[in-house]
Amino acid sequence: MAAKSNSYLDQVMAQSAELEEDLRSRSGPPRSTAAPQAPGAPSPMAKRAGRVGPAREHTPQGPVEVRVSGWWRWQTVLVPPNAFVVHTRRGAAEPLHIGLGVSFRFNPATDSYLVVPGAIQTILINAYCICSELQGVLVQGYVQWIIEDFATAYRKLDFSDPEDPMRLVNVQLREQAEAAIKDKVSTMGVRDVLSDKQPIIEELTARLRTVAEGAGENGARGDRGLGLSIVTVQIKEAVVSSNTLWENLQKPYRSEQNRVARLAELEAQQAVAARETAVARATEEQRIENERELAELRARNDAARFDRESAEKLRRTTRDHDIEREVADLAQQAALHALRLERDKHAEQLDNARLQQELRRMQLDAELALTQAKTRVAHESSLLGLERERIGIDNANSRSETTVRAQLIDKLPAIVEHLPTPTELKSVQIGGDTLGLAGLVTQVSEIVAAVRDNAQS
Structure with missing residues (x-):
């Protein structure tokens, strides 16, 4: 059966090897x-x-x-x-x-x-310690220091590292600080280390100042110092190495906090339940009140809508009655107008008939008067013709050759106007010195006959 490895021993051995490597002087060009x-x-x-x-x-x-x-x-x-x-x-x-x-x-x-370098230097410390209860505790802190007396420091300290002259000094001070922290933690309990770090800070400050500044018990500086000055010493954190121990240390506080939290949770749940009941009741009351208000609002809206619909129906009915009355009035007026037009038409027809009768009567009277006038004219014409005949007979009986010749000469221009234009001229010479009426008539008759023949041809 394989033996269990000691992790703390492995850590210590690794730190020792690292320390030897750090303390070894690194050679370089002088x-x-x-x-x-x-x-x-x-x-x-x-x-x-x-x-x-x-x-x-x-x-x-x-x-x-x-x-x-x-x-x-x-x-x-x-x-x-x-x-x-x-x-x-x-x-x-x-x-x-x-x-x-x-x-x-x-x-x-x-x-x-x-x-x-003359600037301030900071050393980070991770000290793996064993407390009085034989439990591992990791203490983390830092130390800040500065060169105060370089005439002393360069004689007692090694600044020969060409890359980092402060490396060896920091390593030496860190190891001294870790040793001081381990010595102090070994006399303290786990709870003291975790709860109060001031004793560790005081112990570490005193030891480092004794080494770096050469201060005695009463604070007086001697010539045994390194020419350095410790600016500040702080412990940042202290952590228990064992997870089981760390959980066990936290269990009482956690249990108490769980109890307080559970009681607070129960009180909160009780308060929340009461509040929820009150809120639910208020919500239900508000819902009922809202439903009542909504019912009243719906009733008012329904009543208003019914009033509007009734008023609208009444308005429409009144409007329809008014329209019907207006239509009836218009129909009556149209009927009266039609009656008036019919009456006017009948009156006009009567007037036209009367006028036509009057015109017919007048036409008949005119025809009668015309007939009478025609009859009278015809009668008078016949009488005049008879008179003319009688006068003509009388004139014929009393006409002489000189009168006939004078009448024919008077009518010659009219006869010549109605004659056509002659195309040829025929001369007829009638012999004798003196012509009688019979010879003149004969000559005229021949001329007329020649002209007629030419016109017919």
């Missing part, structure tokens, strides 16, 4: 022995050959932006104002320059310098 040479800068052999170029500047890459200008023995190191620097020279017992943001001339053959 930053303090010589500054990097700018690309294209002349070497000593080039200088000896007389091929020295102009001075150039170079900014090395790293945690602190330090600029190095110049060439070979005549270089200048420009340090940012927020970085500590120490400048030493071969053969000198004390540093030539030391402080914050100090720039200086640098000779790579005899000088060396160290630049360290």
